[in-house]
Amino acid sequence: MLATGAVGTMQNRSERDTFADMYASRLARLWAVERGLAFGRLDHVDEGRLYIGKLGMTDDEQLRLLIDWRAPVAQPFYRATPAAPMGVTRRRHLQTKGRAVIGVDDDLLDLDSLTDDDRATLNGEAALLAALDERRTGRMRDIVATIQAEQDRVIRSDLNGVLVVQGGPGTGKTVVALHRAAYLLYTHRERLERRGVLILGPNLTFLRYIEQVLPSLGETDVLLSTVGELYPGVTATARERPEVAALKGDARMAEVIAKAVRDRQRVPRKPVELTIGRITLTIDRPMLDAARNKATRSRRPHNQARAVFVRSLLNALARQQARKIGKGLIDDDELADLREELRTEPVVKSALNRLWPYLTPQRLLLGLYGSPERLGYAASELSPQERALLRRDGGEWTESDVPLLDEAADLLGEIDEQVLRASAMQAEEELAAARQAEEREREAELAYAREVLELTGLSDVMEAERLAERQRGEGPYLTTAERAAADRTWAYGHVIVDEAQELSHMAWRAVMRRCPTRSMTIVGDIAQTGSAAGARSWEEVLDPYVAGRWRQERLTVNYRTPVELMAVAARVLATIDPALQAPTSVRELGVEPWSAPLTALAELVKAEVGEGGKVAVVVPDALLESLGAEVAATVAGAVVVTLGSGRTGNAGSGSGRTAARSGADPAGAGTSGADPAGGGTSGAGPAGVAVTTGVGRAGAAAALDAPVAVMGVADAKGLEFDSVIVAEPDLIAAQSPRGPSDLYVALTRATQRLGVVHERPLSQALRGLPSRSPASANDL
Ligand SMILES: Nc1ncnc2c1ncn2[C@@H]1O[C@H](COP(=O)(O)OP(=O)(O)OP(=O)(O)O)[C@@H](O)[C@H]1O
Numbered sequence: 001m002l003a004t005g006a007v008g009t010m011q012n013r014s015e016r017d018t019f020a021d022m023y024a025s026r027l028a029r030l031w032a033v034e035r036g037l038a039f040g041r042l043d044h045v046d047e048g049r050l051y052i053g054k055l056g057m058t059d060d061e062q063l064r065l066l067i068d069w070r071a072p073v074a075q076p077f078y079r080a081t082p083a084a085p086m087g088v089t090r091r092r093h094l095q096t097k098g099r100a101v102i103g104v105d106d107d108l109l110d111l112d113s114l115t116d117d118d119r120a121t122l123n124g125e126a127a128l129l130a131a132l133d134e135r136r137t138g139r140m141r142d143i144v145a146t147i148q149a150e151q152d153r154v155i156r157s158d159l160n161g162v163l164v165v166q167g168g169p170g171t172g173k174t175v176v177a178l179h180r181a182a183y184l185l186y187t188h189r190e191r192l193e194r195r196g197v198l199i200l201g202p203n204l205t206f207l208r209y210i211e212q213v214l215p216s217l218g219e220t221d222v223l224l225s226t227v228g229e230l231y232p233g234v235t236a237t238a239r240e241r242p243e244v245a246a247l248k249g250d251a252r253m254a255e256v257i258a259k260a261v262r263d264r265q266r267v268p269r270k271p272v273e274l275t276i277g278r279i280t281l282t283i284d285r286p287m288l289d290a291a292r293n294k295a296t297r298s299r300r301p302h303n304q305a306r307a308v309f310v311r312s313l314l315n316a317l318a319r320q321q322a323r324k325i326g327k328g329l330i331d332d333d334e335l336a337d338l339r340e341e342l343r344t345e346p347v348v349k350s351a352l353n354r355l356w357p358y359l360t361p362q363r364l365l366l367g368l369y370g371s372p373e374r375l376g377y378a379a380s381e382l383s384p385q386e387r388a389l390l391r392r393d394g395g396e397w398t399e400s401d402v403p404l405l406d407e408a409a410d411l412l413g414e415i416d417e418q419v420l421r422a423s424a425m426q427a428e429e430e431l432a433a434a435r436q437a438e439e440r441e442r443e444a445e446l447a448y449a450r451e452v453l454e455l456t457g458l459s460d461v462m463e464a465e466r467l468a469e470r471q472r473g474e475g476p477y478l479t480t481a482e483r484a485a486a487d488r489t490w491a492y493g494h495v496i497v498d499e500a501q502e503l504s505h506m507a508w509r510a511v512m513r514r515c516p517t518r519s520m521t522i523v524g525d526i527a528q529t530g531s532a533a534g535a536r537s538w539e540e541v542l543d544p545y546v547a548g549r550w551r552q553e554r555l556t557v558n559y560r561t562p563v564e565l566m567a568v569a570a571r572v573l574a575t576i577d578p579a580l581q582a583p584t585s586v587r588e589l590g591v592e593p594w595s596a597p598l599t600a601l602a603e604l605v606k607a608e609v610g611e612g613g614k615v616a617v618v619v620p621d622a623l624l625e626s627l628g629a630e631v632a633a634t635v636a637g638a639v640v641v642t643l644g645s646g647r648t649g650n651a652g653s654g655s656g657r658t659a660a661r662s663g664a665d666p667a668g669a670g671t672s673g674a675d676p677a678g679g680g681t682s683g684a685g686p687a688g689v690a691v692t693t694g695v696g697r698a699g700a701a702a703a704l705d706a707p708v709a710v711m712g713v714a715d716a717k718g719l720e721f722d723s724v725i726v727a728e729p730d731l732i733a734a735q736s737p738r739g740p741s742d743l744y745v746a747l748t749r750a751t752q753r754l755g756v757v758h759e760r761p762l763s764q765a766l767r768g769l770p771s772r773s774p775a776s777a778n779d780l
Contacts, residue, residue, distance in 0.1 A: 249504020301413025
């Protein structure tokens with residue numbers, strides 16, 4: 001397709017591009033399912049022998065070769081038990097390497113109907129345990145070959161309505177949610193491909209960790225995002241202090257934002273005088289009140305209601321002008337002429353901009369944070385201490401700001417397309433003139449365009465370049481996920497929220513706006529809530545939106561953490577709430593968790609790296625820098641995940657203490673409010689999953705690929721490692737009101753080995769762990 005080159009009519013070329021895109025994505029899907037393409041066999045009483053795979057295949061005669069795992073006939077592969085065999089006599093798991101079968105595991109479901117031949121070829125190793133024992137790669141894998149019955153029920157649950165999946169650590173919530181996305185796309189392809197599926201995760205590292213699962217199941221067009229990336233054009237990865245995050249996530253902030261918008265429509269006390277030529281016009285209180293009331297009554301969002309306000313005010317001014325120049329009564333045409341003349345008068349324009357300004361959410365919020373007076377008005381319901389927490393001058397957007405920006409955007413509405421176009425045109429003309437006149441550098445030209453936009457009061461709406469692009473018409477071919485990512489008002493066909501317990505009230509409002517049909521899967525664990533603004537119960541979260549209309553499934557088996565490690569974590573869980581139940585672990589490895597002095601940390605990390613697999617050191621936020629530097633100085637290739645999700649400082653190889661923070665990778669630099677890429681859709685991830693932005697994710701990948709990563713708990717959420725060392729556990733438990741939950745999360749990240757290092761005395765729950773010294777590292 002591509003080799004035909006850019007020939008023919010516009011239409012030919014656009015067709016060619018569309019076909020090329022289509023084939024490319026088909027090819028990406030086929031490549032992605034290569035690993036473990038066929039993984040199961042069902043010997044069925046009626047249907048004969050069926051092979052189960054990642055997608056369905058038939059031969060030239062339409063004979064079924066492979067059944068898609070999501071098809072109804074494949075269901076017994078996951079659900080059949082000896083008690084309820086569903087017509088299956090034998091279930092066989094195929095282990096493959098490349099395209100060769102290297103092993104099989106059988107489950108016998110109906111002994112009576114087996115033939116003698118069948119009996120002779122039985123093979124009973126549990127495929128699940130083999131999968132769980134595998135060394136971790138730093139990326140989540142699909143579990144399509146070993147999905148368990150309780151998980152299958154979640155995966156195949158109905159598309160409609162809100163499904164909550166509550167489960168302890170390691171119960172497969174994340175992996176099940178991803179398989180559910182694949183299942184829903186398969187079963188409701190048309191509806192969901194058109195509207196798209198959004199998956200929200202807790203941080204960029206996590207998204208990086210899971211992003212290959214869906215492509216490996218043949219699904220490439222799903223949008224993965226964090227709440228911090230939800231608002232197009234802003235990539236917020238910075239985090240607030242817990243008390244600020246809690247306040248910004250509080251439900252009362254909705255009214256604060258609403259009042260902040262009303263504040264910008266307030267009528268000044270004194271009349272406004274406008275001198276145009278030799279006459280002076282006065283905008284007085286009654287005129288303003290009338291215009292404002294008309295605008296408010298129109299029930300349009302602020303930026304659209306502005307047109308009503310402006311028209312009313314200009315009409316009044318035009319009449320006043322007519323009176324002043326002695327014209328008296330004027331007809332409609334004359335009124336219209338005068339009004340349009342006034343509209344272009346600079347003094348009038350600037351007065352209108354002050355009285356009812358075009359506002360972007362960014363400008364509104366910064367204006368609010370930056371002004372004690374505005375805060376005093378909008379946040380009058382908050383206490384003075386709370387208002388002080390909101391005060392800020394400029395600075396980076398944080399994750400907790402994003403739901404507020406979204407709230408504001410909803411109340412402000414889009415800025416009129418015509419205004420945008422006019423500004424774009426103006427910007428373009430001015431740019432062209434500037435080019436001819438002075439041949440300035442490209443940078444300077446853009447600066448000039450920005451200035452032009454500044455003058456029209458639209459500078460922070462969009463970049464000059466993007467305005468011009470928009471003006472020219474359609475952009476390049478975009479997938480549903482990419483279009484959805486760039487459109488704040490996009491309504492998704494299905495939304496999956498992972499680590500959902502972390503979302504604040506305000507974040508839920510933003511999420512619910514994106515899913516008016518309320519077809520959602522919400523997975524999380526109330527016991528793991530770390531954010532001060534997070535959830536205490538699912539009722540509290542969901543009842544405001546779907547009271548009595550949501551259903552819950554529980555996952556109860558822990559596939560990650562071995563029995564010995566979970567016993568320790570369960571003691572910590574009991575300190576949070578004795579009523580909470582830890583999930584039951586399926587594996588027993590015979591390796592006990594250990595404790596050691598903090599001073600031995602670096603040596604112990606080295607020893608763990610020697611054991612192989614991925615190692616994580618989870619530390620209190622306050623010690624991230626110092627301990628990160630310490631580990632980096634001793635262990636080659638260590639990466640420190642700096643505070644703020646997904647940004648990493650590559651700690652280098654033994655170069656010492658300075659590297660941990662200051663050496664932040666260049667890709668991680670773009671975490672400020674205005675994302676220069678705009679729109680936040682920088683294309684495809686490695687296997688074609690549309691990702692919202694490359695900015696922080698390159699950094700996130702470094703943390704997952706490194707042999708050792710040092711991080712705070714917020715960045716460890718949802719991840720897992722072969723070996724985990726938790727530093728100063730009691731400081732983690734004390735670092736915020738939800739600290740004990742953070743500790744519980746930290747202790748449940750390991751698939752094989754766990755240790756704690758400490759200087760402070762250990763709390764009751766962790767006391768009594770066998771001690772380990774670096775010298776004995778290899779003995780354990
Ligand atoms: N049926 C299964 N077959 C193979 N592996 C599984 C299965 N179920 C879960 N796992 C593995 O168990 C681990 C934990 O799963 P996952 O991360 O989805 O759990 P989680 O419930 O989201 O945990 P947390 O709440 O701690 O983040 C993963 O490595 C996952 O691949």
